[in-house]
Amino acid sequence: MESCLNFASSAPSRRSGMLRKHLNSPLLTIDSAPHFTSCKADLTAASSSIPLSNIRYSCGSLQSVSKAKWTSNHSTDYWVLRSTTQIENTITSNEDRSMWEACRQALSTFNFSDEEKDKILGKAFGLIHSPYWGEDRTKEVPKFEAVNATLDYLRSLNLSDDDLSKLLKKFPEVLGCNLEEELKANTKILKEQWGIEGKSLRNLLLRNPKVLGYNIDCKGDCMAQCTRCWVRF
Template sequence: MLGSSLASPLATLGPAKCFRHSAGDSVTCTSVLPLSLNLSYHGVAGGVRRSRGPRNKWIVVCSPTQVETSGDEPKTWEECKEALSRFDFSVEEQDKILGKAFGHIHSPYWTEERVKENPKVEALNHVLEFLRSLGLSDEDLHKVLKKFPEVLGCSLEEEMKPNIGILENQWGITGKSLRSLLLRNPKVLGYNVDCKGDCIAQCTRCWVRF
């Protein structure tokens, strides 16, 4: 009975604190035990457990995105963040936008279909250029990306361009009316199904919401 009443040492670990060293790619993670414990087990010495991540990994540790990439991908991720910086997003917001758009952060918009991938700055710039061609200013794009960051992960050729064609040709929505619609409901850019009232459980991407 005494053994069952004792709390597991692992359960008493405090929150992990992680640091990325600017001099290299390594990450040091530290979990601090309460001062009342003086334990040494499985690499825990003096109440502190330390672990060092592999040097071939680049990890955004304390960011909400919890993004992990390797090889040359950190540079690509930073290039994409740089492309978003002109829209007055904070570094944390840039990570969050990219994370939601490319599957690094769970988004109800994608349901379970989004496969995690690392963005390419060329493709991202093509999407931004297309959105600007619709009459959206940088201030407008800030609002669109904040409301619907997943747009950066939508297909330009298979979703966005055809959807704009539907809005213009079938609904007669162009110019200022189109801009107002996109600011109000930017998710229309990513609609790719139409259940016509017979639900197929893809409501976040269905034209029935329009």
């Protein structure tokens, strides 16, 4: 690598400056040592007999990009596979599969992919780990009636389907919160104690939807349940 940089710096031409700039680019440094060796060989040949304009100085950059792209896709595929396995380990009966598919259908209006629907439902009902629940969330297969009732209630808070789509991506666990004891109780608290309702409530929920799931107020004496504590409000 040092040879590459020394050669580039010694040549007086404008193209040499362009070459040095290319060698210092982040794209080049993505890949491993064998490609730098290849680069060195090309430049050595160039210094002896080949005009600078004919030097092949890609230095494996296309291979680097391909490698990075494959790694990203591989990571996504691994997440989907792992999440699917977690869900399938819980949903074992035909009845459970029918219930899961019905809940998927309840989310169909938001144009989520099947993977996104599974992620939302999985995080909401403990089938996929979520730091929001800590260790408290029991795994359960969601019921269509419960999911639909929650969505209907959220719509009643002046949230459009586009709003709900954003909210569910930001806070999928909302579907697993208790409708009466948490969602409705918390919106009542927001209205009565802070005067937040209507448009102000809509704006708050788009900014901080987790407020719907708060179920504890430590009042400054930490109870190690910070993700669901009113102290965060």
